[in-house]
Amino acid sequence: MPKISRYLTALLGVTGCIGLLVTGEINPVMAAGGLAIIPGYYRVLRGREAAPAWVIGAASLLTLGVFAFDSIVSGDVFLAVAHLTITFQAIKSYDLKEPWDHLQVYFMSLLQMVIGSEMSQSVVFGVVFVLFLVSLVAAMVFAHFVKEGRGAHIRLARPIVVISLLSVTVTSAFFVVLPRSSYTFLGKSHTKGIRTTGFSDRVDFGSFGEIKRDSTVVMRVELDPDIPAPYYWRGMSLDYFDGTEWRNSSPRQSRIEKSGDEYVLNPHGRSGLVEQKIYLEPIDSDAIFGLTEIMGIRVDSFSARSDSGGAVFLSRKSSRRVNYSVLSEVRDDYPGVASPRYLQLPRGMERIRELARTVTSLGRSDGEKARMIERYLKRNYSYSLEPSPPVRGRGLIEDFLFYGRKGFCEHFATSMVLMLRAVGIPARIVNGYCGGEKNQYGGYLIVRQSDAHSWVEALIGGQWRRFDPTPAVAAPQIPSLALFLDSLKMAWARYVVGFKTDDQKAILRALSSLLASPSFPAVGWKRLRMYGLLITLIGIALASALLLLRGVKAGRHGFASRKYLAMRKLIGVRGRRAGATTPGEVMRMSQGSSVEEEIREFLGMYVEDRFGKRPMMPSERKRYGLLLKSIRTGLKKRRG
Amino acid sequence: MNNNMINPFIKQLKEQINSVIRGKESAVKMAIVALLGRGNLLIEDVPGVGKTTLASALARATDCSFQRIQFTSDLMPSDIIGVSIFNHDTREFEFKPGPVFCNIVLADEINRTNPKTQSALLEAMNEKRVTVEKKTFRLPEPFMVIATQNPMEYHGTFPLPESQLDRFMLHIKLGYPEAEYEKMAVLGGPSFLILDKTDPVVSRQDILRMQAEADGVMVDDSLVDYMMEIVSRTRKDDRIRLGVSTRGAQFLLYAVRALAYYEGRQFAVPDDVKELSPLVLGHRIILKTAKFTADAERIVREIVEEVPVPV
Numbered sequence: 001m002p003k004i005s006r007y008l009t010a011l012l013g014v015t016g017c018i019g020l021l022v023t024g025e026i027n028p029v030m031a032a033g034g035l036a037i038i039p040g041y042y043r044v045l046r047g048r049e050a051a052p053a054w055v056i057g058a059a060s061l062l063t064l065g066v067f068a069f070d071s072i073v074s075g076d077v078f079l080a081v082a083h084l085t086i087t088f089q090a091i092k093s094y095d096l097k098e099p100w101d102h103l104q105v106y107f108m109s110l111l112q113m114v115i116g117s118e119m120s121q122s123v124v125f126g127v128v129f130v131l132f133l134v135s136l137v138a139a140m141v142f143a144h145f146v147k148e149g150r151g152a153h154i155r156l157a158r159p160i161v162v163i164s165l166l167s168v169t170v171t172s173a174f175f176v177v178l179p180r181s182s183y184t185f186l187g188k189s190h191t192k193g194i195r196t197t198g199f200s201d202r203v204d205f206g207s208f209g210e211i212k213r214d215s216t217v218v219m220r221v222e223l224d225p226d227i228p229a230p231y232y233w234r235g236m237s238l239d240y241f242d243g244t245e246w247r248n249s250s251p252r253q254s255r256i257e258k259s260g261d262e263y264v265l266n267p268h269g270r271s272g273l274v275e276q277k278i279y280l281e282p283i284d285s286d287a288i289f290g291l292t293e294i295m296g297i298r299v300d301s302f303s304a305r306s307d308s309g310g311a312v313f314l315s316r317k318s319s320r321r322v323n324y325s326v327l328s329e330v331r332d333d334y335p336g337v338a339s340p341r342y343l344q345l346p347r348g349m350e351r352i353r354e355l356a357r358t359v360t361s362l363g364r365s366d367g368e369k370a371r372m373i374e375r376y377l378k379r380n381y382s383y384s385l386e387p388s389p390p391v392r393g394r395g396l397i398e399d400f401l402f403y404g405r406k407g408f409c410e411h412f413a414t415s416m417v418l419m420l421r422a423v424g425i426p427a428r429i430v431n432g433y434c435g436g437e438k439n440q441y442g443g444y445l446i447v448r449q450s451d452a453h454s455w456v457e458a459l460i461g462g463q464w465r466r467f468d469p470t471p472a473v474a475a476p477q478i479p480s481l482a483l484f485l486d487s488l489k490m491a492w493a494r495y496v497v498g499f500k501t502d503d504q505k506a507i508l509r510a511l512s513s514l515l516a517s518p519s520f521p522a523v524g525w526k527r528l529r530m531y532g533l534l535i536t537l538i539g540i541a542l543a544s545a546l547l548l549l550r551g552v553k554a555g556r557h558g559f560a561s562r563k564y565l566a567m568r569k570l571i572g573v574r575g576r577r578a579g580a581t582t583p584g585e586v587m588r589m590s591q592g593s594s595v596e597e598e599i600r601e602f603l604g605m606y607v608e609d610r611f612g613k614r615p616m617m618p619s620e621r622k623r624y625g626l627l628l629k630s631i632r633t634g635l636k637k638r639r640g
Numbered sequence: 641m642n643n644n645m646i647n648p649f650i651k652q653l654k655e656q657i658n659s660v661i662r663g664k665e666s667a668v669k670m671a672i673v674a675l676l677g678r679g680n681l682l683i684e685d686v687p688g689v690g691k692t693t694l695a696s697a698l699a700r701a702t703d704c705s706f707q708r709i710q711f712t713s714d715l716m717p718s719d720i721i722g723v724s725i726f727n728h729d730t731r732e733f734e735f736k737p738g739p740v741f742c743n744i745v746l747a748d749e750i751n752r753t754n755p756k757t758q759s760a761l762l763e764a765m766n767e768k769r770v771t772v773e774k775k776t777f778r779l780p781e782p783f784m785v786i787a788t789q790n791p792m793e794y795h796g797t798f799p800l801p802e803s804q805l806d807r808f809m810l811h812i813k814l815g816y817p818e819a820e821y822e823k824m825a826v827l828g829g830p831s832f833l834i835l836d837k838t839d840p841v842v843s844r845q846d847i848l849r850m851q852a853e854a855d856g857v858m859v860d861d862s863l864v865d866y867m868m869e870i871v872s873r874t875r876k877d878d879r880i881r882l883g884v885s886t887r888g889a890q891f892l893l894y895a896v897r898a899l900a901y902y903e904g905r906q907f908a909v910p911d912d913v914k915e916l917s918p919l920v921l922g923h924r925i926i927l928k929t930a931k932f933t934a935d936a937e938r939i940v941r942e943i944v945e946e947v948p949v950p951v
Contacts, residue, residue: 561951564951565951579948579949580944580945580946580947580948580949581949582909582910582911582914582949583909583910583911584909584910584911584914584915585911585914607907607909608907610860610951611858611860611863611907611908611909611910612858612905612906612907613858613860613907
């Protein structure tokens with residue numbers, strides 16, 4: 001195999017492996033084993049011989065054994081296959097002999113890309129993917145040229161650039177044309193979810209501090225219309241406290257009816273609703289988040305369920321990124337029904353009961369009492385992620401309220417719920433996220449793991465009202481470069497991963513209204529701008545590819561040559577050997593045909609103009625056309 | 641396409657030679673091309689198919705002096721280039737020119753003599769001059785060597801090394817004539833009788849002028865690239881141990897010009913290159929497996945069939 005082909009194969013093999021590595025899912029040991037690919041291709045590029053067959057055979061057998069072991073032990077065949085491809089690529093790099101081996105590498109890289117796209121949705125993977133596409137095209141073009149027996153070195157650059165540009169263009173076009181659900185190619189995910197202990201169906205206090213220190217982005221939210229803070233992203237509420245942890249006493253869930261493309265929780269009118277477009281990263285919970293009160297949800301999902309605590313679940317145990325829109329009527333209270341379970345108290349609450357009575361003694365209504373408890377907790381206790389561990393024998397909350405006096409939101413919210421219940425006000429704890437920082441680069445909110453929060457809902461006058469007894473903490477400043485990078489990720493999630501049918505409709509609508517009337521600001525400007533940019537970019541890419549192609553054609557062939565090529569095609573000299581056919585051979589081929597004379601004249605003119613560099617008269621240019629025409633008609637007559 | 645005006649001199653020359661040696665149009669054409677391109681011709685074939693007749697007919701028809709040297713194993717270099725003899729009258733050494741001092745030299749069965757003698761001739765034909773005892777003698781112009789080789793006989797031969805083969809512009813085969821021409825030849829009597837009756841149709845001056853004119857034939861740059869591509873592919877081919885040299889490429893260009901001139905064109909076309917490549921390049925490559933030049937020619941032909949023709 002020629003040198004350039006070896007380079008391309010090395011590039012493809014390594015790109016495939018990098019594509020898998022950037023997903024961050026690969027076992028470090030396997031990744032380290034895959035590093036053998038580097039000396040492997042180094043050898044190939046230096047033109048060394050392939051490793052002996054028995055070495056390859058032994059390594060392959062070993063790999064298969066490891067694969068079997070891997071898939072049984074990890075229980076994850078998918079990941080095991082990913083590991084297998086990496087090892088296989090490494091082995092193959094020592095065993096490149098025939099063209100078929102190179103093809104195997106290409107195929108393996110393609111497989112790696114498919115697997116990688118299942119496991120990652122990061123921008124980095126996107127970049128690797130584009131690199132892969134370009135090198136694959138290059139390799140294929142090159143293979144084609146080798147097959148066609150053309151000169152290998154010089155004329156390669158342009159076709160590769162042109163075809164890569166074209167394929168990128170076509171791919172982008174497909175993004176616009178093909179509808180995709182949230183779970184398709186490039187959008188599917190195999191990633192393990194972000195650990196969110198707070199949102200399984202029970203909550204314990206141990207790991208909360210950890211979560212609060214984790215700045216991983218959980219979701220990105222676009223608000224329409226934009227409303228000011230505070231944002232309480234409600235996840236699920238819990239009602240039963242056993243002294244150490246919260247859980248849900250009635251885990252029964254009911255299906256939510258779908259009407260159109262929307263799961264409707266509350267029948268509602270269109271106006272006054274705030275739409276939250278949420279790009280939720282893979283988390284290990286199937287609860288979804290939104291501002292209260294959630295009226296409806298638009299999402300691609302088979303079903304949606306809700307529980308008695310007002311939480312909404314999608315039918316996915318999600319380790320996937322999911323995009324959805326929540327429609328909410330944003331307010332601090334919403335209707336609710338009292339139930340004895342909202343007054344449940346664990347045993348040994350006498351001291352807390354007493355404290356609650358003292359704190360609320362001056363309160364005349366439930367509302368006032370609740371407000372007093374909230375204020376009491378906020379003022380007299382301090383926030384800390386490292387509360388002193390409770391003394392043995394004392395309850396967790398008792399310890400917080402009477403001894404440690406330091407804690408995080410779980411402590412505050414739990415204390416408040418218990419105190420409310422102690423004075424006879426139904427209450428429950430709510431887990432979710434609070435806040436979110438505005439990213440000025442993309443105009444959306446970033447919600448991080450560290451924004452995880454617990455707060456309180458109390459049923460006062462038939463309305464659930466939100467209370468947050470946790471003292472405010474200063475939020476850390478995020479450097480603007482990080483914000484800018486994050487906006488790129490958002491754009492990727494928004495326009496590449498999350499591109500859906502309604503986006504296509506939006507494009508079409510925008511285009512049609514653009515055509516229909518000169519004033520079209522009815523369509524969301526911001527969206528339109530992005531799509532406009534996208535379409536313009538595609539257009540530019542297409543135009544430049546065309547120009548380049550034309551330039552190549554026009555630049556290489558003069559007038560006489562173009563006419564000659566047309567004539568040659570006309571009389572049927574084409575295919576593999578056509579390139580090596582001389583005018584004289586064309587002449588001999590046409591001997592005995594009805595248009596022999598015309599062809600003879602044509603070829604005489606052509607060789608004289610082309611190789612004799614005779615200056616051409618306009619009449620001669622015309623003569624080419626005339627001869628071509630009579631050759632065409634002559635041939636037709638013969639066929640007819 | 642060949643509606644160009646054929647040079648009347650060439651037309652006459654062609655007809656005259658063809659009247660002597662019948663049915664060998666393409667060999668005659670190549671002999672004239674070699675003459676026009678200032679090249680030397682190597683004819684490889686079995687005895688008795690007209691190698692000598694072709695050479696002498698060419699000489700006769702061009703009014704050129706002609707010498708035939710039968711190469712034998714005991715031939716000495718001085719037998720070819722000449723010898724200095726002491727002249728008793730002038731009391732000086734006097735150079736007696738050998739048979740190489742004529743316009744057309746037929747080196748018959750060149751592979752029968754020892755390498756020393758072979759190289760004496762080949763140096764002469766390459767530099768168009770002879771140096772004897774520090775004195776340089778120019779060979780007459782035009783000068784052309786037509787060498788013949790017998791491919792069948794290996795016993796007691798000294799095959800020409802590649803470096804020597806490289807000095808021949810064209811390498812052709814005659815082959816047996818077709819049946820009707822062969823019958824004609826058999827019935828027509830000894831060829832030397834016919835040769836005696838052959839009159840020159842062009843002068844030496846005409847030949848020199850035509851050689852100069854052939855130098856002026858235009859070769860488009862894309863055609864030169866085409867030739868270079870063919871040459872470079874002979875160097876990369878898996879079947880070939882040694883590819884074509886730069887001198888080979890040079891000879892191809894000269895031959896292409898001469899052929900274009902022969903066809904009456906002022907410019908070369910791709911067909912010239914395609915037609916000449918096997919004849920000009922075939923004997924310059926060494927194959928990995930086969931030993932026969934016929935195979936080499938076939939492989940060059942195959943290579944040429946793969947190279948895209950400039951359009």
